[in-house]
Amino acid sequence: MKKVLLIARAKTERTLELADIFAGNVRQLLEDDLIVENCEISELFFELDSESIAIYHPKKRFDIRDFDLVIFRHIGSYAVEAHAITAYCEYFNISYTDTYLNRLLPDNKLSSEFASWFGGVRNWPRTFYGPVEEMERRFAELGERAVLKDNFGSKGRLNFVVSSPEQIRSIVEQYSDVFFLLQEFIPNDGDLRVLVMADKPVLAIRRVGDGSSHLNNTSQGGIAEVVPLDQIGEDILAMARRSAEVLQIQVAGVDVMINSQTGVSYLLEVNNGPQISSGSFVEEKTALYADMIRLILRRQTSV
Template identity: 30%
Template structure:
């Protein structure tokens, strides 16, 4: 049986869960929705199933429930992978360990180390560890501009006028968009405009796939910048949307869920 956990941020005009559910319906595949707020994860009825986490609230209850469910079920994406992607610190650590290109980064409670890092790079970028949709991210050139309390997750600034989102399923890049804006952040939720790429450049696909492998995730959205004639990974999204993509992502995700459920 396939169970689906709806994405909390779904809206009638942007319904990621519904798009994939519609694909399952077209194939006459049985599935049921799972409300993490109202279930008992220890129930014998919830064993030996595929549970697709389209999205969750970042709170203790839901993380604990999906972790419990993963013991006797196949959970996509796994709780570990979702947790890694939710933390920019853990994502960076995984990328570095596995040799995936990513901007130079520090994570520290020391303003002195931030000052040293700033002196080295001239311009750096502050990011909230658990931020999303580009919220709270800003560049700065002087330590006096850093207003947040520690700890600090700080990256080198990579000069750019666009970024890229690559959708990866089962370690294979299946679609990509280019995002452009007049502001620092190109995220669509920050006003960026997305344009589907008709073809994914081989190095872009390889870098995105390598990032997915480093995290150990079933599917994801990998955000990249172009730097020094190659691609560098900014972050990996474990519950991604697929705005503006020409690739049939809902169909591809439905295919993946069906095949994965058969293997349980």
Template identity: 35%
Template sequence: MIHIVPKPTDTPDDDSTGAVIWELKRAGARCRVLDLGAVDPLDSGLENELIWVCGIRQDGHQFETLNVLSLHNRVINTPESIVACASKAMTTALLLKCGVQTPETAYIKAEAQARDFVLRHGKVVYKPLYGYDGNGIRLVTKPDELGPGPWYLQEYIRNDRDYRVFVLGGEAVGAISRVSDSLTHNIHQGGTGMPVTIDKDMRAIAEAAASAVGIDYCGVDLLHDGEGYTVLEVNGTPNWHCMAAPIPELLARYLIQEERKMRA
């Protein structure tokens, strides 16, 4: 049995969870929706089961419930990797530890250090530490524009698009470019996505980023800085809008494969 934690932002017109459930049922897999809000993880009755987390609310109860369930079950993605991706500071730290190219970044509480970072780069991008869908991202060109800290700041890299690469089981399986007139090209912020071919450099850095955070599947967001690709962030509960690759089918196949491994 595959137990499914649905993405809380799903809608009838954009139902990521439902798309994968349809593929699971088409393949003859047994599955059911798991409501974390109705689970006591200390007495769940779940043991040696596969739990797929399509999405998660950013609250302590869901994180802790998954943490406890992961002691006796195979959770995809693991709570540790979801938490690592949710924190932009931890994602950056893991990328740096593994030597994966990423923009120069600082996570700063001292205002003097933040001001120095802005003055040194001229333009920097402020991002909420736990932000999603491009919300709250803004360009800072002067120290007076910093606002209240602490600050997660990245050097600004001039661009007119970014790339989302979907990595599954360590392999890059699909990619899109996202174009917009705004600072962030996220589709939720008005960006337009278009499938692109995964070139060897894109594949190498996206797969290295996924490995760095130790995740089953993810969306790796890239910029091209003129010399090569650099990783902006890694998404642990990614959307796959505009992908030409059949992501729901590939995800379903991966979940079935992983459950079979547990039974072997």
């Protein structure tokens, strides 16, 4: 039996009711062996880790994978969620409309994680995104504490360590216009920013926090030092290179964190606008930027 999912953006109870009525009308006009389900796009919950990925409805208990066809009726401002759903559909061979929704990768953490996961780069910490009620319910799966961060944030802004479902709720309600990711906390002694230019890792910067918070960003007081690339594990360099390639970012700042207890390396973010003309080591980064321009021009003349 074929199953169809209609996804809409309904801001009010009335528009949600109208979406239900429309789905019912469509259902009546189709063959008896077709099942038509509908949902509001903000009701869906997204999760991934290094081994698995899912998009599901916490209350209706279905996964997007349960359907043969997904139709976006309208998405409102939820382009991030729609893009992740289209990538999910393509990976699992689910038909969907409208296909224009997969054209441009929105600049945010969730889209980057989903796109890189489907591209084979899966070293992400366990991540939850969606209704706060489901984040609260599943918080314990992440351990004693987790990181709650703005899906569109940068430079460590709106990035919190939380140790209870109540803290999650409090922060989400305080910043009601922010879309948050909940991610497992990785014990660490700092992190690495690997700068990738023209598909090649060119610089690695180790960042260590000042102890006042869990953040290692230099914009949040962290200390930075350049690490020779030959001292960086090839697995980390390959992960940085591949993630930039999959996301089609020619100038990328790939943030990597090594679990200080297990030695496992995780991707934290793939930034498409890394600091070049500001931040630490501007002179070195500017020289590498000039080298990249020369390389791209040489590639053009050799074609």
